[in-house]
Amino acid sequence: MLNRRILRIKVFKELFSYSENRSMSRKEVLSEFERSCEAVRDLYLFVLGSVPAVTAEAARQIEAARGKFNPTPEERNPNLKFVQNDLARLLEEDPDYRKLVEKKQLGWEPYDALVRSLYDALKEQEWFAAYMAAPERTLAADTELFARFFEELLQDNDALESILEEKCIYWVDDLDYALMCAIQSLRDIARKGRWDLPPLYRSDVLAAEGKEVDSDKAFAEKLLGGAFASYEDYEARITGATKGWDRDRICQADRVLIILGLAEVEHVPAVPARVSVNEFVELAKYFSTPRSAAFVNGLLDSLVPKLIEEKGLAKQL
Numbered sequence: 001m002l003n004r005r006i007l008r009i010k011v012f013k014e015l016f017s018y019s020e021n022r023s024m025s026r027k028e029v030l031s032e033f034e035r036s037c038e039a040v041r042d043l044y045l046f047v048l049g050s051v052p053a054v055t056a057e058a059a060r061q062i063e064a065a066r067g068k069f070n071p072t073p074e075e076r077n078p079n080l081k082f083v084q085n086d087l088a089r090l091l092e093e094d095p096d097y098r099k100l101v102e103k104k105q106l107g108w109e110p111y112d113a114l115v116r117s118l119y120d121a122l123k124e125q126e127w128f129a130a131y132m133a134a135p136e137r138t139l140a141a142d143t144e145l146f147a148r149f150f151e152e153l154l155q156d157n158d159a160l161e162s163i164l165e166e167k168c169i170y171w172v173d174d175l176d177y178a179l180m181c182a183i184q185s186l187r188d189i190a191r192k193g194r195w196d197l198p199p200l201y202r203s204d205v206l207a208a209e210g211k212e213v214d215s216d217k218a219f220a221e222k223l224l225g226g227a228f229a230s231y232e233d234y235e236a237r238i239t240g241a242t243k244g245w246d247r248d249r250i251c252q253a254d255r256v257l258i259i260l261g262l263a264e265v266e267h268v269p270a271v272p273a274r275v276s277v278n279e280f281v282e283l284a285k286y287f288s289t290p291r292s293a294a295f296v297n298g299l300l301d302s303l304v305p306k307l308i309e310e311k312g313l314a315k316q317l
Contacts, residue, residue, distance in 0.1 A: 039170035226267025
């Protein structure tokens with residue numbers, strides 16, 4: 001699931017928290033990081049839960065319409081294609097999926113108003129009408145329908161985001177990534193005919209395919225552990241390179257990103273120095289000020305060669 005870009009983001013957030021609360025221990029920082037990573041997979045499971053929830057809402061509305069005093073011909077003989085979709089049935093009948101959802105309390109039962117609004121919105125979509133009108137019934141068609149449902153109705157959904165904020169503090173910024181993972185799972189289901197819980201780290205997926213890859217978990221732990229252990233050294237290097245600057249002029253997010261860039265160069269030997277610099281410059285574009293990318297890039301370009309030379313690292317910028 002988790003690739004190195006999102007791992008760097010999570011490491012950044014944990015180190016930023018540490019920069020604001022220096023009483024945190026290394027163990028506490030690493031534990032928070034691990035919880036944050038696992039929370040992405042929990043959110044992925046929660047997102048998948050919308051499939052049986054919306055399907056059940058469709059069935060409820062159909063039965064309610066049938067029970068009217070004077071139902072229309074369409075209400076008496078509804079199109080049951082969506083209600084009988086194979087994807088919802090597959091998830092509902094998968095014991096591993098149900099066990100995880102129940103254990104982690106990730107069901108959609110408390111959010112009936114949201115489920116109702118999602119199904120009402122789904123019925124208004126032209127692509128839903130096309131799905132209902134198509135004569136074939138296939139798992140592939142069901143998964144593609146819900147992939148679009150995730151992309152167009154769950155993404156940027158204010159009501160959903162409000163629920164996520166209340167349900168888990170780690171979920172605030174991870175919805176888009178969880179949706180992407182869920183969509184990939186749907187396509188895997190269409191291909192294999194079953195659901196499998198994805199490994200937490202992307203490298204584990206590749207290793208299972210027989211590819212030789214470095215562990216993403218080990219990468220993240222080296223990066224966060226190295227940044228924690230060498231925080232004061234890196235902070236002193238930044239201070240030395242910005243003599244004459246008021247400390248408050250350097251955004252704290254920029255400071256943490258530069259520290260992480262230095263930590264990755266020193267403590268993660270397999271990653272080229274230029275890749276490390278570029279990754280944290282990219283993160284500066286999203287998590288700091290408009291001018292931060294240029295500042296982070298300039299300071300890392302100045303500090304990294306000195307770090308490589310002083311530490312005798314087998315790298316070059």
